[in-house]
Amino acid sequence: MTALHEYQRLEAAGLWRAAPDAQRSDVVVSVGDATLTISDARDQPLTHWSLAALERANPGQRPAIYFPNGDPGETLELGVDEVAMIDAIEKLRRAVGRGRPHPGRLRLVTFLMSIAAVIALVVFWLPGALRHHAVSVVPEVKRAQIGEALRTKMERVTGAACATPEGTGALERLAQRLPTPQGPGRFDVMRNGVDGAISLPGGTILIGRALVEDHEEPDVLAGYIVAEHLRAGLDDPLAQLLDHGSTLDAIRLLTTGDLPDNAVSRYAEHLLTSPRPTLTDEALLNGFKSWSVRARPYAYAFDLTGETKLGLIEADPFSTTPPPPLLSDADWLRLQGICGG
Known part of the structure; x- marks a missing residue:
């Protein structure tokens, strides 16, 4: 992903919670190779989140809260002063989103193609078929x-x-x-x-x-x-x-x-x-x-x-x-x- 290169040295401070009942911990967040790395104060990695599976709990609000797709109980909070990291994550999420399949869009395209096929059938095939049938059955x-x-x-x-x-x-x-x-x-x-x-x-x-x-x-x-x-x-x-x-x-x-x-x-x-x-x-x-x-x-x-x-x-x-x-x-x-x- 070409958008990663400009952010691979970017780091920010955040608050990470492993589960809804766990305490929040001060962590360091960095962008890795298609992942978001969350480390403790000693620079020991605590977890890695795939950028492709990263979701935001409060779009457009600050502080920004993120969680891995499918596990909203594990959260990462980035403060209002971590503008560069938040903007970087949002940009990467948009880049990943453009590369994802869009089932809704695919369903729409499939639906429109089906409608077009039905219209073509009605316009081009049905009239001839009706006339042929009429000619064949009229005594x-x-x-x-x-x-x-x-x-x-x-x-x-x-x-x-x-x-x-x-x-x-x-x-x-x-x-x-x-x-x-x-x-x-x-x-x-x-x-x-x-x-x-x-x-x-x-x-x-x-x-x-x-x-x-x-x-x-x-x-x-x-x-x-x-x-x-x-x-x-x-x-x-x-x-x-x-x-x-x-x-x-x-x-x-x-x-x-x-x-x-x-x-x-x-x-x-x-x-x-x-x-x-x-x-x-x-x-x-x-x-x-x-x-x-x-x-x-x-x-x-x-x-x-x-x-x-x-x-x-x-x-x-x-x-x-x-x-x-x-x-x-x-x-x-x-x-x-x-x-x-």
Whole structure:
């Protein structure tokens, strides 16, 4: 302890008592190597006190009274005139105190770290875990209800879905030809507001009328449907809805089976105004191969020159051998007229 060196020759007179019922004796006090030595008048050591275990009975008062830790009955009294020794002992006690472990401080640090861990758990892990659990337990019937609620909100912008008996039948046959992994879904052609196609929870895909009215063959429409099937497989539409909302939305869905109306409205607006997530050419080509759909018509619908979609065009799995028909020519014409021309 570096603080010892300047006090190792310091001595002072004091009164020492070995026990509460013993007489006080005149002693000489000196600072040794990490100890306080108490000697009699003949310079014979009576006891040694560890500086690390030295306690003061009357902090801030004079004369100063000290005792070894754990034995308050043995005391050493230093008079008011022994200022140098008292100051030295106090300085050494502070130096020793700084080097001691502080259980209270350690407990505080441990407590704060525990609180921080709990907060981190709540902020970073719990929301994702709740959403994952909600997605895994919500039944298909409830998913379809949520999808229908979203569609109802979106119809404020899109208008009601186009419908004719002939066109609706053609859509149903297309759904049979391009099913989801869970089975045929539901396709609805919307009058306005839908650019391309949008997947909803429950297997419904909303289709912009341009996909059926502006192209000569159903392959472009089929390409958009395949892309939505792929997106739904990569990121569940219900999970996307919950990710866009709050943790409370997931809790409410788990506890009541319903979502707040404002959460549904916000997500409906998001679906109509935000671009769809991009897919890699590799993922699209695998999808076109799985659902037996040509890639070239879809690629040229994005880029008439084909320059930005060369990967899809050159690797089209059906560039030489045509896949099974998507729809008959008659059904395609019926579908093209589903919105009344």
